[in-house]
Amino acid sequence: MGVRLAAEEGFQPPSTADFELPPVFADNPFTTKPVFLVFFSVILISTFFILASRKASVVPSKLQFAGESIYGFVRNDLARDVIGHEFMRFVPYLFTLFTFILTNNLFGIIPFLQFPTMSRVSFPYVLALFTFVIFHYVAIKHKGLMAYLKEIMFMPGVPKPVYVLLTPIEVATYFIVRPLTLSLRLFANMFAGHLLLLVFILGGEHLLQGAIGLKLVSPFAFAFGIALTFFEFMVQCLQAYIFTLLTALYIAGALADEH
Amino acid sequence: MSLISFNNWAAGEGANPLIPHTAELIVGFVAFSLLFLVLRSKVVPMFEKAFTARTEAIQGGMEKAERAQVEAERALAQYTTQLNEARGEAQKIREDARVQGAAIIEDLRTKAAEEAARITAAATAAIEAERQQAVTSLRNEVGALATELAGKIVGEALDDQVRQSRIVDRFIADLEKSK
Numbered sequence: 001m002g003v004r005l006a007a008e009e010g011f012q013p014p015s016t017a018d019f020e021l022p023p024v025f026a027d028n029p030f031t032t033k034p035v036f037l038v039f040f041s042v043i044l045i046s047t048f049f050i051l052a053s054r055k056a057s058v059v060p061s062k063l064q065f066a067g068e069s070i071y072g073f074v075r076n077d078l079a080r081d082v083i084g085h086e087f088m089r090f091v092p093y094l095f096t097l098f099t100f101i102l103t104n105n106l107f108g109i110i111p112f113l114q115f116p117t118m119s120r121v122s123f124p125y126v127l128a129l130f131t132f133v134i135f136h137y138v139a140i141k142h143k144g145l146m147a148y149l150k151e152i153m154f155m156p157g158v159p160k161p162v163y164v165l166l167t168p169i170e171v172a173t174y175f176i177v178r179p180l181t182l183s184l185r186l187f188a189n190m191f192a193g194h195l196l197l198l199v200f201i202l203g204g205e206h207l208l209q210g211a212i213g214l215k216l217v218s219p220f221a222f223a224f225g226i227a228l229t230f231f232e233f234m235v236q237c238l239q240a241y242i243f244t245l246l247t248a249l250y251i252a253g254a255l256a257d258e259h
Numbered sequence: 260m261s262l263i264s265f266n267n268w269a270a271g272e273g274a275n276p277l278i279p280h281t282a283e284l285i286v287g288f289v290a291f292s293l294l295f296l297v298l299r300s301k302v303v304p305m306f307e308k309a310f311t312a313r314t315e316a317i318q319g320g321m322e323k324a325e326r327a328q329v330e331a332e333r334a335l336a337q338y339t340t341q342l343n344e345a346r347g348e349a350q351k352i353r354e355d356a357r358v359q360g361a362a363i364i365e366d367l368r369t370k371a372a373e374e375a376a377r378i379t380a381a382a383t384a385a386i387e388a389e390r391q392q393a394v395t396s397l398r399n400e401v402g403a404l405a406t407e408l409a410g411k412i413v414g415e416a417l418d419d420q421v422r423q424s425r426i427v428d429r430f431i432a433d434l435e436k437s438k
Contacts (some may be wrong), residue, residue, distance in 0.1 A: 016276045038290045045294055049302040056309035058316050064309070071306045092299035100294055121276060122283030126291060184277075191276060203268035 005042050011206045014198035019191065020140035034120045041103040049099070058116060074098045076096075082248040083255065090251055093134065097127065098244040101186065105236035108194055113131065116236065119190040131247045140256035148247055182246055189239045193232045200225035201215070402427035 052067025060068055074095045081088040101118060108116030108216040118124055139148045151176050153167050204221030207214045406423055 016274070019276060022275065028278065030286065032282075034283060035286045038286055042290045042294045042297075046297045046301075049298060053302045053305035053309075056305040058309065058312045060309070068306060068309070069304075071302070072310075075306075092303045093295065095303065096291065096295040096298050100291055120280070120283055122279035123287040125279050126284055126287035130291065186276075230384070 011203070014195055014202055018198060018210075025242075033115055033161055034117050034123075037107050037115060037117045038104065038123065040113075041100065041107065041117065045099045045103055070099065071095060078241075078244055078248050082245065083252045087254060090134075090248070093130075096245050097247060098240055100128065101243050102237065102240035103238055105190060106233070108190060108236060109232050110199075116190040116194050118186050118239075119194050121187045121191075124183035124187040127243065128179040131182060131250065132179040133248070135250040135254045138251055142255055143257075159175075171196070178250065182243060185244050186239050189235055193228075193235055196228055197225060197232060200228060398427070398431060401431075405430060 021033045023029055023031045024033075026035075029035075049067050049071075052063045053071075055061070056064055056068075075087075076090050078098070079091045080093050083090060104117035104123070107113045108119070141144060143151065152170050155166060155170060158166060200221050204218045204225060207218035207221055210218075403425075406427065
């Protein structure tokens with residue numbers, strides 16, 4: 001960013017280009033910052049939870065309690081309460097999903113990392129694809145392919161002419177809207193949040209280099225940037241929760257016998 | 260939508276942010292799968308084990324407490340029964356003692372009355388015998404004296420025993436009548 005500001009005259013507002021980080025090593029596309037962050041998150045989450053659960057006992061240690069609180073939250077409040085008695089099969093997936101998204105989101109406000117990985121749309125796409133495949137697979141296995149397609153296309157208990165309207169909506173919902181909204185909601189929140197932080201912090205920086213009057217305004221921009229950081233923290237947690245909750249809901253719908 | 264590759268950043272201005280990068284897709288897939296495998300095999304089973312152990316421990320504790328409660332209730336019932344039994348027994352013993360005491364007193368009273376009656380009877384008999392004896396002896400002596408006196412007065416010895424006795428009897432009878 002500094003390079004870009006120095007190279008061009010005047011204030012350049014942050015744009016989508018700020019999310020296109022160049023590779024660290026030559027042109028190798030596997031060496032960009034988001035890629036490193038994703039692998040870092042995998043190492044971080046694995047290490048934390050392995051340490052927390054390694055000596056899991058009836059009376060938990062502080063570390064175990066911390067890990068268990070997160071695990072218990074996903075297991076009981078998301079999986080069990082939403083999916084019902086078959087929830088245990090899906091706990092590992094939902095748990096991975098929640099911790100993975102949460103950690104990568106939080107990277108957006110962690111000093112020095114400061115990049116929400118989920119603002120790179122590829123990652124939400126991959127996660128939504130996983131959820132998409134899983135809930136369709138579960139539904140087909142549970143109801144049978146034909147029964148499942150029939151349920152989607154001809155929702156029971158609806159007058160026949162309504163199918164003209166309802167069938168395309170339902171098909172679009174199950175096969176396009178669900179995965180797309182799932183991934184875009186997460187992506188857009190992280191993208192917009194990061195952009196917002198960039199505006200206030202880069203803006204504050206730019207004001208600091210301006211005339212004396214502008215210098216006096218600059219702290220307000222920074223203060224607002226800090227306030228937004230707290231707001232971002234909330235959004236990041238919320239988005240991880242929503243993604244996992246919706247996945248659990250889709251799975252629950254796939255297991256439900258009545259539509 | 261074609262997947263535009265990693266050459267986007269070379270274009271300078273940001274590319275469409277909705278278009279994924281192949282490299283990132285691969286990384287996302289691999290990293291997420293990796294994390295999933297690690298968490299599923301290493302973390303979830305351990306936490307589940309702890310959860311199960313905790314549930315069992317709580318259930319076990321509750322069962323133990325329940326057993327202790329039942330045991331305590333049983334003991335209490337037993338003690339209450341025993342106490343009631345003991346009370347009943349004490350009552351019975353007191354009652355018996357009272358009845359027995361009354362019987363003993365009655366018995367003694369009867370015995371005392373009998374003894375008194377016996378003593379009275381014996382005394383009466385003795386007195387009667389002595390009186391009879393005194394009357395007999397008096398009669399003989401008075402008779403002899405009177406006879407002797409009469410003889411002396413009449414001057415005629417009345418030695419006929421039978422007559423003498425008859426006279427005496429008549430005399431005494433007269434005496435008693437005149438009395």
